[in-house]
Structure formats: structure tokens, C-alpha cells
Amino acid sequence: MTEKSNPNRDTVNTVLGPVPAGDLGVVAVHEGLLSVVPGAEYAFDITIDRAVIFETLERKLTEFREAGGGTVVDTTGMFHGRDVRLYEALSRSTGVHIVASTGMGPESNLGGYFLTPQTNPPTPWPAEKFADLFGREVAEGMVVPRVERRGAAGMVVTATTPEGRTPTDESLLRGAARAAATTGVPVSIRPGADALADLAIVLEEGVAADRVAVAGAGDDALKIAEQGAFVVLTDVEEVDRLVEAGHAGRVLFATGGVAVSIGEEAPAASYAGLVAGLPADVTDQILIANPAALLAVKGA
Incomplete structure (x- = not known):
């Protein structure tokens, strides 16, 4: 094993700083810790109590740790509830590593600032602008609005419009890919x-x-694994299918839920249940080895 590929030397960006990939333990690799629909904080019928949010997340993360969990990756990205200071406090309180993400999408989740630069006619942001925005959140730290930058993002995330890719979605895909590559x-x-x-x-x-x-790939999951990409699954039967096809090394397992969701209905996440959700013979591969390989920063 070369030094570059050694999981004990590769590091992962967590909200409290770099952590050796080999120290992540069991990873809930594609989760939503806190999801807030943009604008929900202004709704007359919605109350956001930060103390209650902290208590709920602290309980879920503590249960996860007590069940054998080690790390949670929050993939909500920018402007959808990500709270870096909250994640820092939760990580210190529970002992669970938290990896936060940068990125955004699909187009419907973006504000007009990203969709209508001053061009004639208006056009979507080009990929290089998204790449710069996301890349800086890795290289310089994630933005706490109007305050400062905090820890480095550990993943770049984006999503495509369910009905079909728009030009803005393509810019997001290319920008996210360029930021990750850089x-x-x-x-x-x-x-x-x-x-x-x-x-x-x-x-x-x-x-x-x-x-x-790739999360939510549906019937294309096997073909994606055959191309060498990781497939995020939430169903044990689907895990079994890809394992039987010889792709255990390309499977990731997630709850498919959100721990705290504000402004929309979402399945509730139980991170502790994730630990016991897989057959014992593939748990180490899918919950420990595969996430560590994915999350390790290349060139770190």
C-alpha cells in the first residue's frame, strides 16, 4: 500500500478540522442533519427553536455513537439549513465526527442571485463561477453568513431537477465537479x-x-457501480443486489432521512438504526472502508 492510499494517513475535512480517514469509524455517509427550506424562517406558522434543534440532534448523534457510529456526513450543502457553528458544538458534545458539505441545487432551490447575472439576455451562472464558489468553501472554509469562514467543507454536493436537467443544473454539475477535482x-x-x-x-x-x-440512482444503480462510481443506497435489498453482482466496494449505505426538517415533510433519520441495518459480513466494507476511501482528501 502506498503512502497516498493509506487510510491512516489520508485525512478527511470535518467541522473541527482534519481527521485521519482511518479514524472515522462507522460512517452515515449521505445524511441531512438539519434541512431548512429557504424562506421557512419567515413563515408565520413556523418556529425555529435552536435549543430544541440542538437537543434533538445531540440525542440522535449520541445514540449513533453508542450504537457504534463514528461519523455523519451532512449533504445539505449551502443555504438549506447548514449551520457550521451548530455542527461544531454537536461534534464536541457527542464525540461524533461531522463532515459538512458545500454546493447547491437543483435550480429550483437557487435564489435569483445565482440565476440572473447582469447579462442580456439573462443566463445561468457559468460553471466556473460555481466552481470558484464551492472551491473556496473547501480551501478557505465554509461561510457563516455575514460573519466569517469556519472549517473546510469535506464534500461538494449538487442535484439535478427531477423532471430533467436544466442549463443551470448542468452548470452546477460541472462547477461541483471542477471544485472537487481542484x-x-x-x-x-x-x-x-x-x-x-x-x-x-x-x-x-x-x-x-x-x-x-450518486444518490437516488434508482434502476441505474448497477450501471453506475459498473462505471466505478459509488452508489448511495437506502434499501438493504438493493445493497444485497449490488453485493451479489460483485460491487460491494462501490456501495454506500444511508438512512434516506433527515434528522431535523423545517418547512417540508421528510422521513426521519435514525443514525443508530443504520449501524444494525446491514448483514454483518458487509458492514465493515460498506459502512467503514468505502466511506473512508471516498472522503479522504486526495493530495492532502
Whole structure:
């Protein structure tokens, strides 16, 4: 094993700083800790109590640690509830490593600032602008609005419009891929109507397939694993299918839920349940080895 590929030397960006990939333990690799629909904080019928949010997340993370868990990766990205200071406090309180992400998407989740630069006619942001925005959150730290930058993002995430990729979605895919390729962190995509085509765009930007995680791939999961990318699954039967096909090394397992969701209904995440959700013979591979390989910053 070369020094570069040694998981005990490779590091992962957590909210409290770099951690050796070999120290992550069991990883809940594609989760939503806190999801807040943009604008929900202004709704008359919604109350956001930060103390209650902290207590809820602290309980879920403590249960996860007591069940054998070690790390949670929050893939909500920018402007959808990500709270870096909250994650720092939770990590210190519970002893669970937290990896936060940069990125955004699909187009419907973006504000007008990103969709209508001053051009005639208005056009989506080009990929290089998204790449710079996301890359800086890895290289310089994640932005706490109007305050400062905090710890480095450990993953770049984006998503495509479910009904089909828009020009803005393509800019997001290419920008996320370029940021990942430049900084060495992995990229995660939630594809739309054509998962294979969305993956192809990311790979066109020079990202190696084993640096990509694809969530919600549906019937294309096997084909994506055959291309060498990681597939995020939430169903044990689907895990069994890919393992039997010889792709245990490309499977990631997630709860498919959100720990605290504000402004929309979402399945509740139980991170502790994730630990016992897989057959024992593949647990180490899928919950420990595969996430560590994906999350390790290349070139760190």
C-alpha cells in the first residue's frame, strides 16, 4: 500500500478540522442533519427553536455513537439549513465526527442571485463561477453568513431537477465537479431523470469515478457501480443486489432521512438504526472502508 492510499494517513475535512480517514469509524455517509427550506424562517406558522434543534440532534448523534457510529456526513450543502457553528458544538458534545458539505441545487432551490447575472439576455451562472464558489468553501472554509469562514467543507454536493436537467443544473454539475477535482474532496450528485447522463457530465470534468457518489440512482444503480462510481443506497435489498453482482466496494449505505426538517415533510433519520441495518459480513466494507476511501482528501 502506498503512502497516498493509506487510510491512516489520508485525512478527511470535518467541522473541527482534519481527521485521519482511518479514524472515522462507522460512517452515515449521505445524511441531512438539519434541512431548512429557504424562506421557512419567515413563515408565520413556523418556529425555529435552536435549543430544541440542538437537543434533538445531540440525542440522535449520541445514540449513533453508542450504537457504534463514528461519523455523519451532512449533504445539505449551502443555504438549506447548514449551520457550521451548530455542527461544531454537536461534534464536541457527542464525540461524533461531522463532515459538512458545500454546493447547491437543483435550480429550483437557487435564489435569483445565482440565476440572473447582469447579462442580456439573462443566463445561468457559468460553471466556473460555481466552481470558484464551492472551491473556496473547501480551501478557505465554509461561510457563516455575514460573519466569517469556519472549517473546510469535506464534500461538494449538487442535484439535478427531477423532471430533467436544466442549463443551470448542468452548470452546477460541472462547477461541483471542477471544485472537487481542484480541491481533492469528493463530489456527490442526486441525479434527475437520467442518472447516467448526469454522471457522464461530472466525469467529463476530469473527476475520477471513485471520487463520485450518486444518490437516488434508482434502476441505474448497477450501471453506475459498473462505471466505478459509488452508489448511495437506502434499501438493504438493493445493497444485497449490488453485493451479489460483485460491487460491494462501490456501495454506500444511508438512512434516506433527515434528522431535523423545517418547512417540508421528510422521513426521519435514525443514525443508530443504520449501524444494525446491514448483514454483518458487509458492514465493515460498506459502512467503514468505502466511506473512508471516498472522503479522504486526495493530495492532502
